[in-house]
Amino acid sequence: MMALLLPALVGGVLTGGVYALVALGLTLIYGVLHIVNFAHGSLLMVAMFGAWLLATRLGLDPLAAVPLMAGAMFAIGWGLYRFVIGPVGRGDDRGVLLATLGVAVVLDNAALIAFTGDSRSIETPYALQMVQAGPLLIPLAKLVAFAGAMLIALLLWAFMALTDTGRAIRAVAREPEGAALVGIRPARIFALAYGIGIACLGAAGCLLLPSFYVSPQVGGMFVLVAFTVVVLGGMGSFPGAVVGALLVGITENLGNLYLGESLGPICVPLLFIAVLLVRPTGLFGAVR
Amino acid sequence: MALARRPGSQMAEPPLLDVAGLRAGYGAFEVLRGVSLTVAAGEVVAVLGANGVGKTTLNRTLSGLLRPRGGRIRFAGSDITGADHAAIVQAGLIHVPEGRRIFPNLTVRENLLLGSYARGRPARAATLARVLQTFPRLAERQRQKAGSLSGGEQQMLAIGRGLMAQPVLLILDEPSLGLSPKLVEEMFVLIGRLCAEGLSLLLVEQNVVQSLAVAARAYVIEHGSVALSGSADALARDTRLRTAYLGL
Ligand SMILES: Nc1ncnc2c1ncn2[C@@H]1O[C@H](COP(=O)(O)OP(=O)(O)OP(=O)(O)O)[C@@H](O)[C@H]1O
Ligand SMILES: [Mg+2]
Numbered sequence: 001m002m003a004l005l006l007p008a009l010v011g012g013v014l015t016g017g018v019y020a021l022v023a024l025g026l027t028l029i030y031g032v033l034h035i036v037n038f039a040h041g042s043l044l045m046v047a048m049f050g051a052w053l054l055a056t057r058l059g060l061d062p063l064a065a066v067p068l069m070a071g072a073m074f075a076i077g078w079g080l081y082r083f084v085i086g087p088v089g090r091g092d093d094r095g096v097l098l099a100t101l102g103v104a105v106v107l108d109n110a111a112l113i114a115f116t117g118d119s120r121s122i123e124t125p126y127a128l129q130m131v132q133a134g135p136l137l138i139p140l141a142k143l144v145a146f147a148g149a150m151l152i153a154l155l156l157w158a159f160m161a162l163t164d165t166g167r168a169i170r171a172v173a174r175e176p177e178g179a180a181l182v183g184i185r186p187a188r189i190f191a192l193a194y195g196i197g198i199a200c201l202g203a204a205g206c207l208l209l210p211s212f213y214v215s216p217q218v219g220g221m222f223v224l225v226a227f228t229v230v231v232l233g234g235m236g237s238f239p240g241a242v243v244g245a246l247l248v249g250i251t252e253n254l255g256n257l258y259l260g261e262s263l264g265p266i267c268v269p270l271l272f273i274a275v276l277l278v279r280p281t282g283l284f285g286a287v288r
Numbered sequence: 289m290a291l292a293r294r295p296g297s298q299m300a301e302p303p304l305l306d307v308a309g310l311r312a313g314y315g316a317f318e319v320l321r322g323v324s325l326t327v328a329a330g331e332v333v334a335v336l337g338a339n340g341v342g343k344t345t346l347n348r349t350l351s352g353l354l355r356p357r358g359g360r361i362r363f364a365g366s367d368i369t370g371a372d373h374a375a376i377v378q379a380g381l382i383h384v385p386e387g388r389r390i391f392p393n394l395t396v397r398e399n400l401l402l403g404s405y406a407r408g409r410p411a412r413a414a415t416l417a418r419v420l421q422t423f424p425r426l427a428e429r430q431r432q433k434a435g436s437l438s439g440g441e442q443q444m445l446a447i448g449r450g451l452m453a454q455p456v457l458l459i460l461d462e463p464s465l466g467l468s469p470k471l472v473e474e475m476f477v478l479i480g481r482l483c484a485e486g487l488s489l490l491l492v493e494q495n496v497v498q499s500l501a502v503a504a505r506a507y508v509i510e511h512g513s514v515a516l517s518g519s520a521d522a523l524a525r526d527t528r529l530r531t532a533y534l535g536l
Binding site: 164167168170173178179180183185286 | 351353372373374377378382383384385388389390391392393394398401402403404405406449453
């Protein structure tokens with residue numbers, strides 16, 4: 001069993017990295033807009049199909065497509081907030097919440113019409129390539145996805161911590177009226193934050209594609225994990241999202257290793273309950 | 289002291305802020321029913337009035353947080369009636385609000401930096417150095433989260449953030465609210481210093497005596513419009529004001 005432990009741990013960390021990217025977008029949107037983005041899974045699915053189309057129609061490798069898809073998903077997210085979610089929600093949290101749910105329903109069904117319910121995948125030259133690291137054999141695609149996810153998380157952190165716009169986003173999150181008084185336009189920041197959250201999904205979609213199937217239902221699977229991660233790490237917390245994602249990735253893998261594929265999946269919910277029992281605001285949640 | 293501020297000078301040149309017949313309210317509730325007042329460049333003007341009379345509503349309307357329902361606001365030579373709050377900040381009319389409204393989740397330094405959000409980077413370092421010099425206590429606490437500051441320090445931060453925007457006119461809404469007597473004293477010393485530096489101020493205060501000591505002129509708001517106005521010295525002696533506020 002010990003021989004299997006290390007690979008399971010490493011595998012968990014690698015998967016957790018990409019979970020982190022999905023969760024970062026979710027926690028950013030929650031932190032600023034104070035709503036849970038119900039369209040998150042559907043937009044991840046859109047990003048994966050986007051990357052799949054680029055790969056199959058234009059022959060563009062998903063890893064090379066990361067900047068393009070991040071940009072495209074930013075535009076989609078920004079536009080969705082600016083023209084649909086914002087106007088429909090009218091600043092009322094419940095309205096915004098329901099608007100994101102509406103977007104999810106439309107996107108899911110549009111994808112069913114366009115792509116049917118079939119699962120699809122792509123062939124990459126590196127799909128089966130392994131990297132030797134001491135006693136470990138690591139799938140190259142997963143390693144690259146992990147590195148990419150961590151790099152993007154770092155860039156996002158730097159943007160939030162060091163730029164005026166990043167500070168403005170954090171300011172609006174807690175004190176929109178104070179932000180308005182220094183000349184920040186909160187409505188613009190909301191659209192921007194939503195766009196950035198969705199741009200993370202653009203990158204995540206590309207990084208996931210080489211090792212996962214894509215179907216109109218794929219978002220649900222990842223987003224349930226991302227919700228778990230965000231609550232576990234502390235709603236709205238960036239470090240929480242990353243640490244939570246890695247923990248969930250590891251727990252998932254160890255659960256499957258020791259308890260098998262059928263009983264293993266209970267480990268993540270158990271971890272979730274245990275953490276919340278001890279720290280109701282999550283690992284990095286602000287105690288208000 | 290009041291004489292040095294040449295209260296008659298707004299006769300010659302148009303006032304920096306010129307508000308005429310301003311109306312504003314919430315829903316069906318009319319709060320301001322035609323408020324008119326002026327502030328000349330370099331002048332300190334106090335706005336007085338009982339609780340709930342609409343002083344904060346006036347400030348929120350001037351800074352564009354609330355849409356005026358009627359009347360006219362001219363600032364620095366242009367009509368800003370109904371202008372958006374970011375454009376008003378850009379023009380240099382800066383509002384330090386009641387209740388401070390600092391960013392508790394950001395550090396003191398980040399709060400100050402965001403104060404110059406509308407100004408961009410070129411002048412930022414110099415302005416920050418000047419503000420930190422004005423508020424040594426903030427300088428010591430730059431890396432601390434603003435939410436962990438004491439009430440008095442938070443008020444200093446709110447004013448410091450306002451100064452970072454390089455105001456042409458600074459609106460202070462109850463800067464001494466909730467401060468200890470010693471800090472109130474300090475606050476008025478600071479306000480005196482700001483106006484000695486030539487900053488134009490619109491000061492809303494409950495501390496009538498101290499406000500009238502620092503201001504050149506004052507307006508008293510009652511029932512949605514200006515009930516009484518004049519030089520601070522004259523108002524300080526006015527029996528109506530004394531009965532309404534000082535219980536004398
Ligand atoms: N957002 C709001 N919605 C509805 N009514 C409001 C709102 N804000 C203020 N009011 C009402 O408008 C009136 C004026 O309030 P405002 O805050 O301007 O008074 P104020 O003169 O600043 O009082 P204070 O001296 O207590 O600060 C009050 O009756 C208040 O209840
Ligand atoms: Mg008030």
